[in-house]
Amino acid sequence: MTPIQVVLADDEAMVRAGVRAILATDPDIEVVAEARTGRTAVDLVRAHRPQVALLDIRMPDLDGLQAAQEIAVVAPTTAVIMLTTFGQDDYITRALTGGADGFLLKASDPRELLTAVHAVAGGAAYLSPAVARRVIASYRTQGPHDEARRVITTLTDRERDVLVLLAAGHSNAEIAAALFIVEGTVKAHVSSILDKLGTRNRVQAAILAHQAGLTP
Template structure:
């Protein structure tokens, strides 16, 4: 069972998200909060697997709450859920180590996918956000795609296989089943990939994979 904290200052939004999550019997909403400070306290008390946070909340916004949750409960994955997709929000969220970023206008199935991906240690960006991240970081002097391909070229064939599945949102366990590897070996490959790509987390590695052409259809 994936235990989820839901934080949004709008009661109707919380009700809608809760209803979507309730369609998956493997997900349980264990706590709700209407502001960022309460969300941090709820995470401290309930230790959920995933915290779904709205960016714009009173007292403490979702981005600052994500940073505090990372400090007090690093095992809790954070997925940002917002109406807004401003570039500065995306950059800051990725920099804080969140595991996912979704627009509230996304297909409800994306929410379910993102929760399971985050709970499994994977990363998930909705296609609209992934495309924006790629487009907004274009370098006219030197293609980021070319640089990403150069970075990925330093990986072994097996590491590239692992990276492609990581970029598609698969957990370590799912990657292991697909490639017929034990989970410990997958973790070692992921660690090596992050080091070679100089990527802070799986989301950053996934972005590089997208740029290098390894992403799932972007």
């Protein structure tokens, strides 16, 4: 099995060393390059085309949020995880709407980092539980958005079923089991959902589902 290739970017050498050490405990993950600035991270992602880019938010030259947006353009198949000390709501919103596939706090359990890398490399999304609670709470207080409701009407009934489960954080395998369909069919539905909703990844689709009031 080919290891999941990762580009790691953080402006603090000790932090990079710590994250690299955690990733090294998993034989299925390989750090192929490291960067201390967002600009270098984008260049390395363009050169290596890794499955995952781990980006700190606060970096010189180009911050992680800006780097994530550029990576979405130059390497759209590379999943991005924001790894940061800061969990402010504005950072979370900018990261997720900007195309990040995951958001992880540096204070999280190290096992979460490994879980997150595997999740986003497999096409899923991963939010630190504390972050997920804040995101969901935010959309509950905002109430449904008319535009989100309008876009949701483009989905078939089955696609809506898949989206509801996706927004609840279920994997493709779990969605398949819940709906009594094969996993390949779920993948096809997810691809169609992302296309119809104009979203880059599962996180953005889940956000739109919350905005449309599809989730409790």
